[in-house]
Amino acid sequence: LLLFLIYLFDNLTYFRMISAFQHNLKNSWRFYSSLGSFLNQNLALDWKTSESGSQKAPLKNHYNYDLSANRLQSGLLTVNCDIPSPLSYVTLALRAGTRYENLKTRGLVHRLQASIGQETKNCSAVRLSYCLAQLGAQVRTSYTRDCFAFHLVCTRDKLPYALNYFNEAISGTLIYDWTMENTNEQLYVDRQLFHDDPCSYAVDLVHRVAYSTSTLGYSLHCPKWAVSKHSSVQIGSFIANHLTCDGTVIVGVGTDANLLDEFSNEKLKLSNKKQSELPIAVYTGGVLVELSPGKSACVAVAGEGTDIKDTSSIATQLVFSALFGNVSEFSTYSSVTSPLKRAVESVASYEVMGSCFNYFYSDTGLFGVCLKCNPADTDVVLKSAVAELKKLARGRPEEGKLKAAKALVKRKFLDDSENLDYFCSELAYQACSSDGVKFITPASFCKLIDSVSASDLQTFTSKLFSKPLTVISCGRTEAMPFIHELIR
Secondary structure: OHHHHHHHHHHHHHHHHHHHHHHHHHHHHHHHHHHHHHHHHHHHHHHHHHHHOOOOOOOOOOOOOOOEEEEOOOOOEEEEEOOOOOEEEEEEEEOOOHHHOOOOOOOHHHHHHHHOOOEEOOOEHHHHHHHHHHOOOEEEEEEOOOOEEEEEEEEHHHHHHHHHHHHHHHHOEOOOHHHHHHHHHHHHHHHHHHHOOHHHHHHHHHHHHHOOOOHHHOOOOOOHHHOOOOOHHHHHHHHHHHOEOOOOEEEEEOOOHHHHHHHHHHHOOOEOOOOOOOOOOOOOOEEEEEEOOOOOEEEEEEEEOOOOOOHHHHHHHHHHHHHHOOEOOOEOOEOOOOHHHHHHHOOOOOOOEEEEEEEEOOOOEEEEEEEEEOHHHHHHHHHHHHHHHHHHHHOOOOHHHHHHHHHHHHHHHHHHHOOHHHHHHHHHHHHHHOOOOOOOOHHHHHHHHHOOOHHHHHHHHHHHOOOOOEEEEEEOOOOOOOHHHHHO
8 A cells, every 4th residue: 555655645746747848848848849950950950060070060051042932832932941950941921910900900910929839629738839849840820021931940851740730839829818818918018028129119109190091000019909909709709810821922942842832732731712902001291299207208200111012112212221331339230430439429418328120011111210318318319310211311321331231231131141040030021011012032132232222212312301300309308499499
């Protein structure tokens, strides 16, 4: 009897350990998946390096690799970039960003992201997390105002197996009213973290003012009043309308094109329903001053830029952004010759931080500058930044400065593209936002950057100032009587 009791106690302890392990794994599977991918990547690199007998990196330069695109009969677009990488990256992008919400479904996309992976048709959350971790895979979601995306990263040899669970997260997610209550706290936390970053919040306000009559002006995060207002019926209807082959793009980097097409044709279960029309975005411009407690203030000035389909104009906008510069500690990215840095630091009594921002959407875009400063300097910093922006727009840049700006944009762009996860995601967002019309390799985009001329910059600035500017101020700041003069 004593031996039996000891045996029973040991087994109960074992099952409690397993239960605790599964509970912890549910909340931290991304960590274990990332760790597994990291270890597998290093093992693959070491093996290939020792096999070749040289110290050269096994990853060839991917900037000149061709992209193969295939429009399937279902209407789904597959784009593949078969780089000899030990890791495979897959991104599926849908036209289901926040601009597709309406007054009754505000914050639904944020809710959807928090609900993905909780429970699926064939897997519990614990099992899905555990199986992905066993493969060293990571599945995550992201969204913009244009698109909603699912991302998969795993070692190349595990991709056929990881795609099964990737498909489960995409088309098998189950959402009930009682499970949605579990995501309320997550929405509140996301909102708080977002508002704690004053510059991100300021840019969100810029969208609200710039597109005040369009759904493109909706915030990326669920409004506080809407956190508990969604129902499973609303989310089910939204998924049915947007989780379709029409307008959907799947991009693979470091993947076999045949495997990607086979997955899209045979395993990925998306409806053939026609997507609704893109909600039209109308840029209006305007002014907003929002007072809130804190020790600093944020000001932002923006104008309408180019849309994502015009890649030549995107290159021009990025070069203009580099010419204007930013305000930070000294580096080669923000030299003392930056017009923005020189203008604001000459009038500010305290330290100022800030930079330009660029957003590109299906039918419009934004260019602007956001500055974080001491409340006492808000008025002079904002006025100086706008004056310098207009001065740069009216003038013609020196050849040396234009050359330096183009070199800076190329270096930053190639540096970002070296991250294959980023490269895959951006390629998917670009193809989805442009409805498959435009997707471009880094090498081709660098050629567009090199071709930017002074006349191209003048054309861009003419469009930038053809409509009223958007000017916002938030944080611990006072109302500024001259702010309306800045948008004339």
